[in-house]
Amino acid sequence: MARSRNIKPGFFSNEHLAEVDFATRLLFIGMWTEADREGRLEDRPRRLKMALFPADNVDIEKMLADLDHLGFITRYSVGSFRAIQIVNWAKHQNPHIKEAKSIIPEMPTVEPCPVKVGASTVQAPDEHGSFPADSLSSNSGFLIPDSLPPSPAPAVSEDLFPKFWKLYPRKVGKDKAEKAWAKLKVTPALYDLMIEALAKQVLTPEWAKDKGQFIPHPSTWLNGKRWEDEIPDIASNVHQFPQSRHTGFADRDYTAGLIAREDGTYAF
Known part of the structure; x- marks a missing residue:
């Protein structure tokens, strides 16, 4: 089910996000509306394609891989269940107080998102914050300068x-x-x-x-x-030609069995 989410000005100037194409950036925004209150969603590329790009010919699997590679999302598995965690979700989103709790298992290495008022921008179901989840007010406290914390740009190896x-x-x-x-x-x-x-x-x-x-x-x-891998030494990649059977012409006696004539010629 789609949810109401915030989008901040820093999203459009994030230099790392600019490394991916326009469709991948749009996918990243769309994933926010598909994610639950903890920023998790099922890792089902075909389902995301139908939900976010039903009329477009896009490679969702490659787009997800690019976002994962750049650190905007983390794809993980718990047993046979495949899921996605949107990185730093609690810093940038304020889910509605009535939004259902997450039923997707959390990533083993990620701490659960806190719900205590004042400790996180995620509101507990029975608590009310000062600003609604879909507020875009510049003084709401949720529009921080960058959509992701600054980090060194990953090594780009596409040219290799x-x-x-x-x-x-x-x-x-x-x-x-x-x-x-x-x-x-x-x-x-x-x-x-x-x-x-x-x-x-x-x-x-x-x-x-x-x-x-x-x-x-x-x-x-x-x-x-x-x-x-250990590679054995190759002695040579030059193949010698086999010994020809057509040799020894200069050593043959071509007068054998012939009768010598006075003029120096030979006859049978």
Whole structure:
């Protein structure tokens, strides 16, 4: 069920949020209306697509992954239940006092949101604050300068993945490979190590046989940190030509069995 939420001026000037596209920023706002009073919602991309973008062709899974990677949301699991926690929810939202309590299990490493008046902007169901949940008054105390606390910008490695993808010999599962790449936060130094190892692995018999069908998928290679594998030394990748049977022409006696003539020629 959609809820009434606050949006603050700092949202539009947040430099980290500007790293994602327009649709992803809109998704982030839409998720506030789908989240419960604790800032939690089920991690169901298809359901979010139908609720927030029913008429648009967007990749919700990639958009969620980008928001998770940048630290705006945290995707987590409790047993088989998959959920999303919007980061710093209690600092930026003031749920209505009659809003139902959350039934989504909290993230194991996150402390429960406090409900004591004065300690949090979240009001307890039986308590009334000075300002309604949907107030946008500039003196309400809820419009803080930034929608997220300042933090160092994450390492941007988008320019390196296309280079890796171009060099990797088995191009399958690009979407999964991009997600694995994002989690690694690849630096230029790490990228150089990857490519150096990849250049050796493509020459190994395991990768070269049967038209490369035993080359691991790129996401498997990345998730398994396969660039750290011990690679046997390749003696040479130059194959010698087999010994030709057509040799020894200069040593053959072509006059054998012939009759020598006086003029120096030969006849049968």
